[in-house]
Amino acid sequence: MNRPFLTVLLASCLVSVLNAQTNAPAAADRNIDISSKEGEFDLKAKVAVYRGNVRVEGQGMQLACEALTAKLPATGSRVESFVAEEKVVFDLVDEKGQKVHGTGDRLVYTYTVTETTTNEVVELMGNPILETSQGPMTGDVMRLDRINNKLNITNPHLLFREASASNTNQIRSPNVEPGQQSPPP
Amino acid sequence: MALLGGVAICGSILSAQQPPFGWGKNFSVPEYYDPPHQNQMKSLLAGAEAQLQADGTFLIKELKLETYRENGEREIVVMSPECVYDSARRVASSASRLQIQTGDGQFSIEGEGFLWQQTNFSLIISNHVHTTIRPESRKAEPSKS
Numbered sequence: 001m002n003r004p005f006l007t008v009l010l011a012s013c014l015v016s017v018l019n020a021q022t023n024a025p026a027a028a029d030r031n032i033d034i035s036s037k038e039g040e041f042d043l044k045a046k047v048a049v050y051r052g053n054v055r056v057e058g059q060g061m062q063l064a065c066e067a068l069t070a071k072l073p074a075t076g077s078r079v080e081s082f083v084a085e086e087k088v089v090f091d092l093v094d095e096k097g098q099k100v101h102g103t104g105d106r107l108v109y110t111y112t113v114t115e116t117t118t119n120e121v122v123e124l125m126g127n128p129i130l131e132t133s134q135g136p137m138t139g140d141v142m143r144l145d146r147i148n149n150k151l152n153i154t155n156p157h158l159l160f161r162e163a164s165a166s167n168t169n170q171i172r173s174p175n176v177e178p179g180q181q182s183p184p185p
Numbered sequence: 186m187a188l189l190g191g192v193a194i195c196g197s198i199l200s201a202q203q204p205p206f207g208w209g210k211n212f213s214v215p216e217y218y219d220p221p222h223q224n225q226m227k228s229l230l231a232g233a234e235a236q237l238q239a240d241g242t243f244l245i246k247e248l249k250l251e252t253y254r255e256n257g258e259r260e261i262v263v264m265s266p267e268c269v270y271d272s273a274r275r276v277a278s279s280a281s282r283l284q285i286q287t288g289d290g291q292f293s294i295e296g297e298g299f300l301w302q303q304t305n306f307s308l309i310i311s312n313h314v315h316t317t318i319r320p321e322s323r324k325a326e327p328s329k330s
Binding site: 030031032033034035036037038039040041042043044048050058072073078079 | 309311318
């Protein structure tokens with residue numbers, strides 16, 4: 001598979017990721033709820049560490065993991081950043097209800113606002129897999145710019161699902177183009 | 186000095202000094218900022234009952250701790266049905282439920298079983314942790330002083 005074809009395919013997948021799934025966003029998505037087994041809070045520094053069966057809902061996101069470190073909002077109402085680790089599973093839903101599903105070992109979320117720009121970026125790494133209508137995609141690092149709806153994948157691969165004898169979907173990971181680099185954002 | 190009513194514990198639970206009485210009901214103990222904000226309440230510890238333990242700690246029922254900023258805005262409210270408070274170390278701990286809410290209502294934490302270190306605003310919750318961040322908040326309430 002040559003690079004232009006892969007680029008077109010990635011672009012196609014991205015369009016599919018961002019447009020094909022149009023589940024309506026939850027009505028009560030305004031609050032951000034974080035639950036876990038254990039938690040440690042530095043209320044001066046506004047840093048929280050959650051461990052064990054961590055769940056996050058809100059801010060256009062549903063996320064599950066085993067450990068999460070969050071920088072809580074000093075002002076405003078959004079979590080400024082968090083790092084989710086271990087068995088990360090997430091669904092992102094934008095304001096139009098478009099949905100992205102992914103898994104990985106580590107997810108880094110950052111939300112920054114300046115006088116001129118707003119940035120909201122999700123980076124997925126550690127065996128990251130992003131579901132698309134064309135099938136699952138993977139790479140070294142997946143970077144999703146939620147403001148501009150742009151996806152950048154370092155060393156992108158396609159994964160092929162194969163129905164087994166038990167009729168369950170299993171993922172094998174033939175590298176479509178080892179060493180390929182996705183186009184710059 | 187704001188008293189919620191009933192019998193106040195004489196002596197400050199918040200200080201390292203041992204109070205002269207071993208128990209109190211419906212108490213409240215304020216702590217004030219140093220000058221030049223000496224008239225501004227820093228914290229208000231209240232409870233339905235406090236009992237001095239043999240080790241010098243207090244067993245407090247229906248704990249409610251409020252802290253205030255120097256400008257008088259309420260910072261946080263901590264509530265628990267029961268906890269042990271170590272006044273010397275300014276540490277509270279309990280196997281009971283805990284609720285914490287910021288003064289503006291924007292941020293709240295709940296859980297069961299906790300260790301609260303007031304000196305550095307550090308909190309450890311050992312079970313059923315739940316945090317809620319609300320996008321709209323009410324203005325922080327001023328202190329009662």
